[in-house]
Each structure stands twice: as C-alpha cells, then as structure tokens.
Amino acid sequence: MPFNLAFPSRWHLRPLALCLAASLLLAVPVMASSADIARSFQVAAAPLGQALRQFAGQAGILLSAEGRLTQGKTSGGLRATVSxxxxxxxxxxxxGLIAVQLADGSYIVRLAPAVATVDGQWQTLAPVKVTGLADDGYRLRSSSTASRSEQALLNTPQAVSVVTGQLIRDQAMQNMADAMRYMPGVGTAAGEGNRDTAIFRGNSSTSDFYIDGMRDDVQYYRDFYNVDSVEAVKGSNAMIFxxxxAGGIINRVTKQPAWTDAASAxxxxxxxxxxxxTLDVQNTVGENAAVRLNAMLEDSASFRQGVQLRRAGIxxxxxxxxxxxxRxxxxxxxFRDDRVTDRGVPSYRGRPYATDPSTFFGNASVSPSWVRIDAFSAVIEHELGGGxxxxxxxxxxxxxxxxxNAFPSAVSADGTSVTALAYNSxxxxxxxxxxxxISWTVQGGGLRHQLGAGLxxxxxxxxxxRNTGYFASLGENVTRxxxxxxxxVTDVPITFRPSATDADNHGVADTAALYLQDQLIFSPHWQAIVGxxxxxxxxxxxxxxxxERLRRTDRPWSPRAALVYQPVxxxxxxxxxxxxxxPRAGEQLASLTPDNQAFEPERFRNVExxxxxxxxxxxxxxxxxxxxxxxxxAVIDPTDSQRSVLVDGQRSRGLELELNGKLTRSWQIAGGYAWQQAVLTATQSAGAVAGASVAHVPRHSLSLWNRYDFMPDWGAALGLILRSPVFAAVSNTVSxxxxxxxxxxxYYRPSARFGLQLNLENLLNxxxxxxxxxxxxxxxxTPRLLRVSAAWHF
Known part of the structure; x- marks a missing residue:
C-alpha cells in the first residue's frame, strides 16, 4: 500500500461525461521540473519500506511505494550529504527498484526496467522523471502470483486481473462474487448456496482458490476482511500451480505488517x-519486528425469506x-461462517420461475451451512547474495x-407444484x-537469465x-x-440417514512437485519464458x-512457454x-471410481x-x-454402456479487454469487457451433446466502475454491470x-482520521x-441495497 495518499487541492466541477472525452483526447504526458539540492541524511539500516519513510521525512518529499514491492527487502541506510x-x-x-519523480514533484517506487550497455553488461536505470499521480488506486503494477517472484504485470505473458484494496473498499466488497464481476473472463455460479464457484473461461471450479500463493481449496464462502487485493491469473498454468x-486461479493477498504504527476500524x-x-491494527516492535491484527464480526439477514448470515474472523x-x-x-x-443454505428458485418453461425475489423454496429452518477454519502460515525469506x-x-x-438443505427440484407441467428434496454433507x-x-539472475553471453526453481x-x-433426507411421516422411504x-415451503419433519449410494469416503492425497523456469532477456525489447x-x-x-479401496498415481509433465516483445x-x-x-480424483478428491481410476488426467491447453x-x-x-x-x-461409451471412453470434450474461445487506473487526478476507473464462446466438442451424455453451450458463460459481459473526487473531502462513484443471457446447465434447456x-x-472524508461512505447496489431496483x-x-x-459505512483511522 502507498505510504501517502495525496488528495488534489483544486475543485473539479466539470460534468463526468465531458471530463471523460477531454481526458481521453487531451491527456499528454509532461516532464516535471524540480531542483536537486544536496541535503544531509541520517537514515538507519532497516527494512526497505521503513528506510524510505525515514528518507521521505528528512527530505520533505511525498514518496509512495507499494508494500508488495518493498516487502522482504532491506536497506543499509544512508548517512551522507547528497541530493x-x-x-x-x-x-x-x-x-531491483527505482524512484520515479512525478509531475507534481512527488516520487513513486517502481520496478526497474533493464537495459543493455554497449559492452553487453546489464544496468538499472537511475531515477527518472515522468508524469502521473503517486497513488495507483485501482491499478497494480506488479505481482508475484503469476510467477512466484515479483514481476511487473507489463512483462507477465498472461492475462491477470487485479481487484485492488482501494476498489475493494470503494465498493464495500465482502466476498468473491463481488470481486469476480470486475475480472473479465471470470464468472460465477451459485455453488449450491454454500460455496464460492468460479467459472474461468468456461471451466467451473470450487477449488482453484489460493491465499498468499498457497492452496485454499475447501468449498466455502471466503471473506475479504483481511485481504489487501484479489488476483485472477487466467488460462491453464500447472507449471506454477x-x-x-484448468481455466485459471484466484489468489487472495492478505494484509501483512507494513512496519508502521496505525489502526483503523x-x-x-x-x-x-x-x-x-472490522478492525485493522498494526505496530512496530523495535526496529526488527512488527505485528498486525485484522478482525471482523458480521450479523446480517437477507432479502431472501429466512436467510441469515453470521461470521467472524481474526x-x-x-x-x-x-x-x-x-525475514x-x-x-x-x-474464521467461522454460519448461514442458511439458499438454493434459489426453480425454472419453468425454460426460464426462472416467476415469483417474488424473496421467495424461499424448501425449508430454511432445516438448511444450515457452516464452516470452521483454523490456519497457520509461515514464510521465511533469505537473500543469498548476488540478487x-x-x-x-x-x-x-x-x-x-x-x-x-431442503431445496426445490422440478416444477410440474402446469406450474402449480414443485418437487422438494433434502440431503446434508x-x-x-x-x-x-x-x-x-528460489530466484536468481545469471548474466553471460549477451543474455540475462532470470531463473526460478521450486519444490x-x-x-x-x-x-x-453425505446423508439423504427422508420425509418419514409420509412413508419410511419417501425422499421427495x-x-x-x-x-x-414445508414444515414436514425430515430425517437424515445414509442411502445405499451416499458418500462415506476417506482420502489421502500426496503431492510432490519440482519446477524450473527461465526468463531469458535477449535485449531491451525481447524476452522468452520457458518452464x-x-x-x-x-x-x-x-x-x-x-x-473398497482405490489408489491412483499420476506423474504429469506441465510445460509453459511464452515470448514477449516490448517495442517501447x-x-x-x-x-x-x-x-x-x-486428476481423476476430482477437484474435491471424492470422485475416484473403479471405472475412471485407470484413465489419464483431464488435460487443458491454453493458447493466448x-x-x-x-x-x-x-x-x-x-x-x-x-x-x-x-x-x-471420460464419458460412457455409446456402443457399450458398461465401459467408458475418453473424448476431447470442450473448447473455449474469447477476447478480454481491461482498463484500470486514473484518467485524471480526480477520476479513477476500473473496467473490463469479455466476449466468450464455450461449447462441447463431443457428446458426453444424453443431456450434454456436442455443440451445446457450456453453462454459466455469457457471450458478452461488461463491468465499468468510475470514481470522481470533486474535492479533497467529497467523491462519488457510478458502476455499470452488463451481462448477456446464459444457460443454467449444459442441457441448454433453461436460460x-x-x-x-x-x-x-x-464518499465523504472531512479529515484524515474519519470517513463516511454510502454504497447503493442495483440503483434502479x-x-x-x-x-x-x-x-x-x-x-x-439482490434488489436495491443500501449500505452505510463509517471508518476511523488512528
């Protein structure tokens, strides 16, 4: 996160539409001028972020640096009289960082580009001057998610969407569904009303979630109380993950100690x-330690009848x-989350059943969902020398x-009744x-190798x-x-007990993997990445x-190759x-069967x-x-129902466009557009035939969020979300x-210590x-939703 947030001092009263047109046509970079006077500095050796703050205070300058750039780096200090x-x-x-002077005289720390000298040796650029603003806002310049080492997104040969901390705060985001609206090519499914389900380029997943680069694959609803940013890396990439x-992953980057004394609520x-x-408190402990505490408590109802949510985290x-x-x-x-499992409404004649959005189908009182998570993490980072x-x-x-859950199934042909059934898991x-x-750099033969290896x-x-729900008062084996x-709705008593086919499984999955990646820099314009x-x-x-005990071992090789050209x-x-x-064990390790255990894993290949x-x-x-x-x-053989065969089953094609950052000093924007076409290329069952469209994939989707600060203490935002029709299932019978x-x-922030925020979702209801x-x-x-938030900073 930046050390400082500089609000513009002048008022901008132009209408939003005129400002958009003018900024797009007239925004021209200008070189800033500044005097470079020698001064005496006494900066102690410290973590880099802390040393930069000392320097900025002694120099009397505004200096910003993203925490992810400085994290894990140290400085030997500075005791000299220099400019x-x-x-x-x-x-x-x-x-590997440089300081860039901006048009307003402030400085920002960025990744250093590499240039080759005439003798073939590589050097980093000294501080340079460019135009811009110190605060990135809705834009992130670098990430370690896609390559496991900090790298500029400009040089990352893969589509990466980032929902920054400021966008999370400005929209009052609390969960994955909120964030995925602003990730082109990433959608969401309802997840049986009890879990996050992401659709990455036409591929559904409940397990491709990570936290700080580590697997977090149980089915539950994730919260953002301790999250600094959310990053979606799109396209298949088993070389790293x-x-x-199959179609991508989502990584939550959590809030870490920033070596400062601050608190907010x-x-x-x-x-x-x-x-x-929510509460966020952080403190330094001497010069060598820092702590941070994030906590959250929520107790909410819903527009859906009988649906409640209670969650807490520390x-x-x-x-x-x-x-x-x-370091x-x-x-x-x-973390704990207690809520009512909400499966939504059924369909009728190819469309959602026409009813009030609040109508609950089934029985909310016997549909609890909860999760309890205790997680410990440790990171040790050591600089070996030589980079x-x-x-x-x-x-x-x-x-x-x-x-x-007790939930709806099919509606009768005349539309007067709906079937209900129940189970638990x-x-x-x-x-x-x-x-x-481990990452290191090797130079020689006119090439620069940025190597990475991992275990x-x-x-x-x-x-x-799993247990099936029985309506025992209507008959011993009545399940519907x-x-x-x-x-x-029903208040008929439900008894839960195992049926002959309900799961009762125990599984142990062991992973051991090695990878090696080389980023070859041929010149200031050409790079290649192979792994x-x-x-x-x-x-x-x-x-x-x-x-019955089953065992399966897979030993796949996963390559990655990319070429990057930088004309400027x-x-x-x-x-x-x-x-x-x-693997055949499935994303939740519960789908291995005698029929599929002999088959090779499903494969996903992404060309981009x-x-x-x-x-x-x-x-x-x-x-x-x-x-x-x-x-x-794996599908049932159409000529022999007793055996399965493998087919090439699905193809997704698409275009993704994204724009993030500041159009002017006062105007921030985050948006994206995706065109997608995902179809089955082979018949997989009677309800999934070749040529069918994959479920939950809109042909067109667009999201656009604008924030405009009229003055230092007042701002407003307007967001637009558009989505074309989608099929509810691959049968393509319900749209x-x-x-x-x-x-x-x-937004109203009368002082640096206090702010008020009003968010209104679905303005037109x-x-x-x-x-x-x-x-x-x-x-x-969700119908029109009003939320008011107050924030205190100490």
Missing amino acids: VSVGLQQLLAGT GRGG TVSLGAWQARRA NPTFAWKAGPAT VMIGYEH AVLRNRTRYADYDKFYQ ATVRRNLFNQTD ELGRQRTDNL ISLPTARP LRHERFTVDFLNRRTD DTVSLYASLSQAFL LGAKWEATPSLSASAAVYQLERSNV LPGYGRLDGAL HQYYASAHSNDNIAPG
Missing part, C-alpha cells in the same frame, strides 16, 4: 439488518527481521465444513503444504459424509414431496460404505502456451495472444485473445435472461438473476 535523487538511488541499490487451475449498516464491523500476523538478509512472517487465522532470494512457505489449515479436511522457491510438498486428508408453488514442472500426485481413496518501454506484446491437468499498455504512469490497459481446449474427458445493473457510491447451479437452482439478484 534527493542520489539518495534514493543509494537506498534502492541492489533492490500444479493440478487443477469500520462499522457498516445496511438493508435487511446488515451489520458488520488474523494476527507477526514479522521479524531475523538478520540483515533474513520471517508468521500468521494465524480463525538470489530463497523463500519457504508453509501453510497448515484445518477445515470443518457442513451444509444441509460434511467435509473435514486437513491441508499441509510446503513450498520452497512443493503437500498432504491432504479428507473425510466426506410436492409443494404448491403458491407457498413452496517445466514434474509432479507426482497420489490419491489413496477408501469408500467406507463398501470397504510502456507496451508489451506476448504469445503464450500453457497447460494444466485434473495479448497486449499490455501503460498508457500513463497511472493508467494501464490490456487485451487478450485465447483458445482453451479440454481433452481426456437466465441478460441484465444490466447500476451501482453507486458517495431491476429484477434479475445473478447465477445458477442447475436448471432448478437459480439465484435471484
């Missing part, structure tokens, strides 16, 4: 008795400078998840993962138990009842119902090829062409076109209508359907 430019250059020497990640109240409070973290070249970060999180860095990450997480999982990465070890122990659509990962993934699976410093063009695999442009120092744009193919899909939604916000799980589980969109 500001020379002082910054000395502080940043050997860090291993199994899964927020209280939010909203429609339907929404109540939420996440302390501790950072320690163990030596001049060694340690330790964290613990306890080499060693990182070791460990994450142990204990998940306890349960959900139960429990999952207990313990994850232990250790990831070791991942992991074990997951999972127990799944009919309800009138005029009042589709290879070899993984050993073993599942030992026990079906407790039948005492602010533009990159790339082509990439990558792939991923999904893209362009990235830093239009100004505060505004970036990107475009990507791709084709993603899915193969090795969710396309929709448009307007959101808005007002348009009735729409947000997502679906199947043809008869469709989630209505």
